[in-house]
Amino acid sequence: MQFSERIRAMQSSPIRRLLPFSDEAKKAGKKVYHLNIGQPDIKTPDEYFQAVRNFRVDTIEYATSQGSNDLRDAISDYYKSWDIPYERDDMYITNGGSEALWFIVMTICDVGDELLVPEPFYANYNAFAQASLAKLVPIPTKAEEGFHLPPADVIEKLITPRTRAIWISNPGNPTGAVYTAAELEMLAGIARKHDIYLISDEVYREFTYDGQKFTSLGHMKDVLDRLIMVDSVSKRFSACGARIGCLIIKNREFLAQTLKLCQGRLCVSTLEQVGATGLYRTAKSYLEEVNREYKSRRDTLYRALQEMKGVVCEEPKGAFYVMVKMPVDDAEKFIVWMLQNYDLNGETMMGAPGNGFYATPGQGKSEMRLAYVLKNEDLVRATNILKGALEAYPGRLEAIRA
């Protein structure tokens, strides 16, 4: 008996692989503030629970492989409110945005085909590519430039005959970057010129701060046939456990190919599609309120980080993450050390090691991704713990050098 090379080559999720250590800390009686994972404490809209409770059938039947018409119509209406002309038949409902991304990779990539991704990127992009034997090719971005894209010629130099798509997350996880209309037009131009796809993961669309107007790749009308939009209710409606996402493209041939994968797994949960239809009918005021809340949390976290000696980070402009460079030998070791050895009044905290968000070996070793998904008072406690832990950590760079 053996394991496949593909599975052995896969890395574990940096967001989840250290959970055994936080479980140990909890067993030892400590409270753990989870800034490692994008699991908000925001309430899920009541529309979800109402829809679920009102669903009356005798038999929980399969849904169609494409997804329910009611949900797809609700998503279509939502996109039209963003001035993006997606119709019911342009989309499939998926098991979270994750399954949509997995299906996209399989639809466009054979073994060794390449996908250009601004680095750092959402760690699980690596999982979807590796499981399908495709290859992520990083587009380097810099913290000091707010993780914005390099000029077109830098990106075009990375394109080879194996390149199948440029794959972005906007607003960016883990960077918090929000791309400008000019950046998106540049990407659209490159995709047309080189005849490749665009993949846009926009699950944090509502979460931009400081009065910025969000521009979507879906606003670039001349790439809608090559733009694969990925979306999810997880973050927008604080319903991560509902596992409802979607894949959208104005390209019938693409949809015909991907349908084979959708039919292979039969369908997405019937009841969750009912709940998600409720979510997409939630009043806009909910999203506005949530945006204000995240803005406030962003400010709390960023202010606290700026006061920590040796900690470097840029103010995130969107989503609810920040990549933090710390004065430590190894961020993963530091996180484990903190869970095992450091607490303030019985409380400790957890981030996600930065190395998992890079494909380039050695990158991100001293970085950590923090998610500002907890209420302000919890963020204050968590950052106080982090500050104290950084001062006490034996692997702190000054400590090593001294």
Added chain:
Amino acid sequence: MQFSERIRAMQSSPIRRLLPFSDEAKKAGKKVYHLNIGQPDIKTPDEYFQAVRNFRVDTIEYATSQGSNDLRDAISDYYKSWDIPYERDDMYITNGGSEALWFIVMTICDVGDELLVPEPFYANYNAFAQASLAKLVPIPTKAEEGFHLPPADVIEKLITPRTRAIWISNPGNPTGAVYTAAELEMLAGIARKHDIYLISDEVYREFTYDGQKFTSLGHMKDVLDRLIMVDSVSKRFSACGARIGCLIIKNREFLAQTLKLCQGRLCVSTLEQVGATGLYRTAKSYLEEVNREYKSRRDTLYRALQEMKGVVCEEPKGAFYVMVKMPVDDAEKFIVWMLQNYDLNGETMMGAPGNGFYATPGQGKSEMRLAYVLKNEDLVRATNILKGALEAYPGRLEAIRA
């Protein structure tokens, strides 16, 4: 822009690809009896609805990637009632049995690796293998032998250095075959001798008829470290749309590898896991009653088929399918013709074309899989339609020869 070779090589689901034709028939005002898909009209136990309605939280959070402890404990108890010693930590909850199978293929197969599968097999096995670039190698079985397995030496001749597993469905979809303890012992012996895995899809475990005792590969204690059990609530509890399955193996190293895939897609629906926990706590009397109902439907369908001239099939012993050989030029053409051109008092019916259940080219062309998932009176109507359609069909073999 191009599509991957892998997606172009994938076949469409024979169970679902003809749905546009049944949609057309419905638009034209016809009623369609769906014997093409294993979607029972049996009631889902009330325990599901109660559990879902009683679930009270503020936020629908991610579940763990492994699956909820409550559900895994309920499944463990269920297996112990079958005298199979599976514990919570031996299993992961998956998006239906489908995702479990997909993850298994990726965990054990690289490009071109081989999986031995008794043929005909559940059509989507092809999808899972093709999407992962693995190869199904058919173990031939014969209708006239009740689709039972050939002797060990026939199976062993198919084993190559690329063989990773023997993959069965028991009771069999689409064959209705129920393997004997002797057959399962033979498979266990082959797997040990050649050091390969066993994959056992036992989602129809409760559906065996005529007083047969069901034996599971899980009863073969000396292969539990190489046996990957796949299960689902879909058929057992008539909850196909809940999309709750599981993958079970007594092998820590295997589970550590597969966990990377589980973490990649984060988790399975939180609410559906709550509902499924209710299902696994359903009284055994529900399953006994459902078994009696399917037995009665099997008898109704089989009796009607025997009365059709030129139709050949064996009495199925388990699951709720029968493979039917028909006196037609091409079963797929016949099904489409029936949906477009034939009705009895405004009613027509639909089966699944048999070719999709074979990997061997040309096999199954005149066959159709029928699912006896509708109540007896509907089965009587559906088989009357089938009988009339077979007589009227211009591609009937006698008609062609005449």
